[in-house]
Amino acid sequence: MNGRAIMYANKITNSMKKTIDETSYRREKQKNFNLVNKITPRQINKTISNIFDINDVKEERKDSIISSSDIENMSKDLKEKEIKKYRKEMERAAKSLDFIEAAKFRDLIKKLKE
Known part of the structure; x- marks a missing residue:
């Protein structure tokens, strides 16, 4: 709604001037569009969820961690x-930008390689 950007410089450079001009142009264009279409800009009201809540991550990891004794009892082939299965899962998670899940699989692969 009332966003601001602070630029630190001794003088306004050509790049800064272009950026300021482009921003002004876009704001004016948006205001005109809003007037023509009778739109009143409103601020969105969303709660910010903490995706890095440590307790949630720990709970997720407890569900799928292989215990050290399980690893010791596994044959080399298994x-x-x-490792192949978890590598595919890690790549799938990374592709879908779920990096926490991908890291979980990476850690499991490391455990299995030890």
Whole structure:
């Protein structure tokens, strides 16, 4: 609604001037569009959820962590099979930008390789 950007410089450079002019142009264009279409700009009201809540991450990790004793009892072939499975899951999670999940699989792969 009333956003601001602070630019620190001793003088206004050409790049700054272009940016300021473009921003002014876009604001004016948006105001005209709003007037023509009878739109009143409103601020969105969303709660900010903390995606990095440590307790949630710990709970998620508890569900799928392989215990050290399970790893010790695995055959080499089974470990390799699990590594392949978790690598695919890690890549899938990373592709969908779920980096917390991808890190979980990365850690499991490291455990299996030890």
